[in-house]
Amino acid sequence: MKLKRFLLRYYPPGIILEYEKGGCLRTKSIDLLDLTPETSPDELLAEIQQSEPLVTESRADQVKQLIVRLQQKQGQQDHHRFCFFKELKAHILPLTNVAFDKSGSRFITGSYDRTCRVWDTASGSELHTLEGHRNVVYAIGFNNPYGDKIATGSFDKTAKLWCAETGKCFHTFRGHTAEIVCLAFNPQSTLVATGSMDASAKLWDVETGDEVATLTGHTAEVLSLCFNTVGNQLVTGSFDHTVSIWDVASGRRVHTLIGHSGEISNVHFNWDCSLIVTGSMDKTCKLWEAVSGECVATLTGHKEEVLDVCFDLSGQLVASASADGTARVFSVNTHQCLVTLEGHDGEISKVSPIMTFSCACY
Known part of the structure; x- marks a missing residue:
């Protein structure tokens, strides 16, 4: 394996290694989700070198510089002002x-x-x-x-x-x-x-266009689905009030998550693939362990259906959007609502995290 360059990911903090193996260009991620401005760059570098053979001693100073850049970015206070930019009409x-x-x-x-x-x-x-x-x-x-x-x-x-x-x-x-x-x-x-209203999900090969697998087991429409960040699991949410976790390689259902009393509006893995969040028409969100399929917590507070839900990219927060016209932000650790975002006159149908990258070539 030959390291070609580093890609710096500001949020969630991490370093992407671009390397060559067998004549093919590949990437792997060093996730630094617990990085803070107070983290010791030298200690963190030592941990990275222990677990990642591509970060050799000759690359150590470069990686340390990237860690410091990430810490500097975390210390910056961004005060964005948003204004109307452009209206596009073509459809x-x-x-x-x-x-x-x-x-x-x-x-x-x-x-x-x-x-x-x-x-x-x-x-x-x-x-x-x-x-x-x-x-x-x-x-x-x-x-x-x-x-x-x-x-x-x-x-x-x-x-x-x-x-x-x-x-x-x-x-x-x-x-x-x-x-x-x-x-x-x-x-x-x-x-x-x-995912389809026919109660199934299907996997398709990008190169050939062939169907790889049909995932059956839901008894109503499949309205949402999401791969984990590794790509070895897929989660599906259905109007049958359940969520399924599938093994991608075999097409086998690993777990069925049962607990919601209404249709599932959205499902997501967190960044390290340890948790799944679900939003439902029963006005709640739930956190589930991805490995065991056990429910960790039920996040409550919305007065109407939860129409969308997502993790922030560090996996420490959950945001939800509801037909009650509010969005809420919950702590993954305490399961408490940290803030309620109010001001919309109608239902809020979407929430989304933001990911930012920078390219650092060496």
Whole structure:
């Protein structure tokens, strides 16, 4: 193995190692989720060198500099002011979803007009129109962190894989018998998972377009799904009030998470894959252990349905969005609501964490 360069990830703090093995370029992550401005860089460096053979003595000073840069970033106080930037109108019918690539330089929109459009964020110019679906384009996503492919899922019961650079359609995934309402790439960008109103999820091979597995067991619509950051597990949430954890390699269901009394609106792994958070129409969120499938806590406070939920990227906080017009932030450790965000006149349907990267080449 030959180390090529470091990539610095500001939030959640970490260092990405880009290395060559067997003629292929690969990456691995050193997650520094517990890093604080008070952490000793020398002690942390020693811990990293003990566990990571790619960080040799000749690279030690570079890694220490990156640790210090991360600490300096943590100490900065950001006071952002947000203002209206640009209004883009191209779809002739309402939007269904929006998704950014990793850098934020491009984003995509899905619409009831049966198309997905690719946009340049800075200029607001339309780069491509992805046409071919015969019904609403509902689920969309980039294959982050690469950003060179786009997947779309439609009410026409198909999903499609597109080239993000040219707009060319690589594959059409056929096999679901009802509308596709959620999708996700695995972290390695080798698989696409789709969830459908037919109560199943499917795994598709990005290279060949073939169906790899059909995940059955839910008794109602699969409305949400998410890979863990390793890519060896997939979690699905259903209108049958349950959540399933699947082994990706075998397609076998590992755990069924039972406890919600309403439909599941969203599911997510935390960064280190140890916990799963679920949001439900029963007005609660729940935390679950990913290994055992046991419920750790129920997060309460919303007066109406929880429509979305997510971890922050350090895995220490949970944010929820509700039909009661508020968002809440909970502590993962204490399970207490830290803050209630009020001000919207209607329901809040989405919450999302932010990830920032910097490139440091050596």
